[in-house]
Amino acid sequence: MTLALPPLPYDYDALEPFISAATMKLHHDVHHRGYLDRVEALVRGSALEGQSLEALIRRSSGNPELRSLYNSAAQAWNHAFFWRSLRPAGSAGAPPQEIAGRIAADFGGQQQCLDAFRSIALAHFGSGWTWLLERDGRLCIEATANADSPLGRGGVPLLVVDVWEHAYYLDYQSRRGEYLTAVLGHLLDWDFAQRNLRERSDEVHA
Numbered sequence: 001m002t003l004a005l006p007p008l009p010y011d012y013d014a015l016e017p018f019i020s021a022a023t024m025k026l027h028h029d030v031h032h033r034g035y036l037d038r039v040e041a042l043v044r045g046s047a048l049e050g051q052s053l054e055a056l057i058r059r060s061s062g063n064p065e066l067r068s069l070y071n072s073a074a075q076a077w078n079h080a081f082f083w084r085s086l087r088p089a090g091s092a093g094a095p096p097q098e099i100a101g102r103i104a105a106d107f108g109g110q111q112q113c114l115d116a117f118r119s120i121a122l123a124h125f126g127s128g129w130t131w132l133l134e135r136d137g138r139l140c141i142e143a144t145a146n147a148d149s150p151l152g153r154g155g156v157p158l159l160v161v162d163v164w165e166h167a168y169y170l171d172y173q174s175r176r177g178e179y180l181t182a183v184l185g186h187l188l189d190w191d192f193a194q195r196n197l198r199e200r201s202d203e204v205h206a
């Protein structure tokens, strides 16, 4: 089953008090599952059936006739990546040495990186995602609109934060800034970012 809903990598209440169990249940069990269900319905019986999410995203990206498939597949992939970008409250540590050095070189320091992340996420109009990426050998922060994912555009995603309103409305109503302060300050999994950076480096040097 290539399109099975991946379980959360922690308990529903692991992100409290920053993100509630109620938000996580709705977000994972309803929103994330819903995107996968739509992908399955769209590919059933077609030549695309059985392909991985990554393959479906690359196949449908930029194709107006496959826009619905792209939106649902990208949303499913983005959500799985988002869960892994976070870790239980109280367990988050500082970035490992290698990525900390890259952050210092490209942003001037950890705080500047987080400030840039927050201001780009806060300024993004409407639904979307904010990413820490490696692009052309540099780390950068970029926002994507709606379902858009950096997959297939040459950037390597390291971390993502969901800025769709469904990610924070139950806990923060429309106060996206408070949600971002909580997530960026307490929940980012820098070990995950480091692993993504290293896997990419292995690929490049292979």
Ligand code: MN
Pocket (backbone or CB within 6 Å): 027, 031, 079, 162, 164, 166, 167
């Ligand atoms: Mn979401």
